[in-house]
Amino acid sequence: MKTSGPERLYRTQLRQVARQVGGLVNGFPPGDPAALPTIEQVLRAYAEALTPWAAATAQTMLREVNRRDEAAWAEYTRELSRALRTEIRTAPTGAAMQALLAEQVTLIKSIPLDAAQRVHRLTLEGIENSTRASAISKEIQRSGEVAESRADLIARTEVGRTASTLTEARALHVGSEGYIWRTSGDSDVREDHRELEGKFIRWDSPPIADKRTGRRAHAGCIYGCRCYPEPVIPED
Incomplete structure (x- = not known):
């Protein structure tokens, strides 16, 4: 979005x-x-x-x-x-x-x-x-x-x-259990988030979004982040 x-x-x-x-x-x-x-x-x-x-x-x-x-x-x-x-x-x-x-x-x-x-x-x-x-x-x-x-x-x-x-x-x-982490795809994407691109992330388990501080956050939910979650929707 x-x-x-x-x-x-x-x-x-x-x-x-x-x-x-x-x-x-x-x-x-x-x-x-x-x-x-x-x-x-x-x-x-x-x-x-x-x-x-x-x-x-x-x-x-x-x-x-x-x-x-x-x-x-x-x-x-x-x-x-x-x-x-x-x-x-x-x-x-x-x-x-x-x-x-x-x-x-x-x-x-x-x-x-x-x-x-x-x-x-x-x-x-x-x-x-x-x-x-x-x-x-x-x-x-x-x-x-x-x-x-x-x-x-x-x-x-x-x-x-x-x-x-x-x-x-x-x-x-x-009933979605998680999402695919998506970045903005440009050169300004931080390395921590580039590594998360395309990975499945559970909603109940945010990943480490800043390795320097160890802070966990979902895509788009940490300071200055332009990433976004692509939700995985159950088929049934």
Whole structure:
């Protein structure tokens, strides 16, 4: 399923939050210990105020990805029985959607919260190491840029994870035991995932998707992953 459209839109929306973070931080003298409590308070208040916007933004993304997942399933099941197609179309994805929505709101609000923690850490570092005060001040002024990178990563990861989670919910509903791991097939595919291409993966046993950390995840469900699951549907 192609998710580039929803990802672009989600990234654009989350970058708005990052730019606002940069504007808020740069409204104070960089590295000024006296300003630190106020900066943190402002960023935390902004995160809390984001809640309704974050919920609406995330819901729009989820609905679009869900619509595309339904369309992809229509292609997968074209040759299957009418009864099975109906089962897939009416799969109970509500619980998965609610869980995904809550997770997206938390992630969106984490953009200013992470920025607050970063400013706190850098300010204290400047106090402890006055010889690096100038460099640290420049790093604080990069808060919007750093927040934008995080916004990009969230959009890239979460749209793919949403698609994979909805695919899994529908597949499990009709008795699928697993899927074929598929990569995007280009030179940017990480080596760990290139090794998984074409392998059968059980839904109840996600593989190691990052050998460096030992983290297990299904296709499309780990940071920056563009892979996707091709569900194996039972014939009966």
